[in-house]
Amino acid sequence: MSREQEKDLNVFLKQVDKVSELVQRLNSDDAVIREEALNEADRIISATNDNDEVEGTRTKVNRTLTNTNVGLQGNALYQDVQENPNTSQDYLLALLEKDARDRAKKRKENKKLANALKRAGNEAFAKEDYELAIKYYTEGLEKIRDMQSLYTNRAQAYIKLDKYEEALNDCKWALKHFIAEPVKQPG
Numbered sequence: 001m002s003r004e005q006e007k008d009l010n011v012f013l014k015q016v017d018k019v020s021e022l023v024q025r026l027n028s029d030d031a032v033i034r035e036e037a038l039n040e041a042d043r044i045i046s047a048t049n050d051n052d053e054v055e056g057t058r059t060k061v062n063r064t065l066t067n068t069n070v071g072l073q074g075n076a077l078y079q080d081v082q083e084n085p086n087t088s089q090d091y092l093l094a095l096l097e098k099d100a101r102d103r104a105k106k107r108k109e110n111k112k113l114a115n116a117l118k119r120a121g122n123e124a125f126a127k128e129d130y131e132l133a134i135k136y137y138t139e140g141l142e143k144i145r146d147m148q149s150l151y152t153n154r155a156q157a158y159i160k161l162d163k164y165e166e167a168l169n170d171c172k173w174a175l176k177h178f179i180a181e182p183v184k185q186p187g
Contacts, residue, residue, distance in 0.1 A: 015171075016171060019172070022041055022044075111144050111147075114141070117139050121137040137153050152170065
């Protein structure tokens with residue numbers, strides 16, 4: 001391992017330790033500690049968002065978003081509303097309720113597929129086929145973008161392949177989702 005790779009690895013491992021410690025504090029029973037950890041996580045994420053460069057790496061963050069989801073515009077009811085501006089509120093509410101049901105159904109289907117892909121990735125990981133595991137975890141994330149375990153599992157596979165920057169990025173995403181929706185403690 002070259003000196004630069006060793007330096008990158010040490011920086012990465014320190015950042016992983018910081019994230020791990022932060023996650024533990026976010027799970028604390030003490031509300032003050034949780035609040036302090038949440039503020040620190042917000043500060044880290046904000047600093048990352050403000051700088052476009054992830055601290056300690058040579059990676060630039062690209063936040064270009066493209067919405068490929070047609071949403072309501074592909075819906076026949078939506079088109080009816082657009083063509084007839086005198087549409088009743090009841091009709092519009094029915095349109096929105098139908099769209100919400102359709103989206104919930106699609107998300108449920110996608111979550112089921114993502115869980116199946118996660119299981120396939122776990123099996124590949126257990127067989128030490130880390131490239132295949134990453135492929136499955138990535139496909140799962142294409143189905144449902146906010147599944148924290150897919151990010152952390154993929155990060156572990158990246159670590160096994162010495163792809164530390166990719167692993168760190170997945171850890172940061174997992175932490176970001178953890179803050180948005182904390183894991184419920186048993187009991």
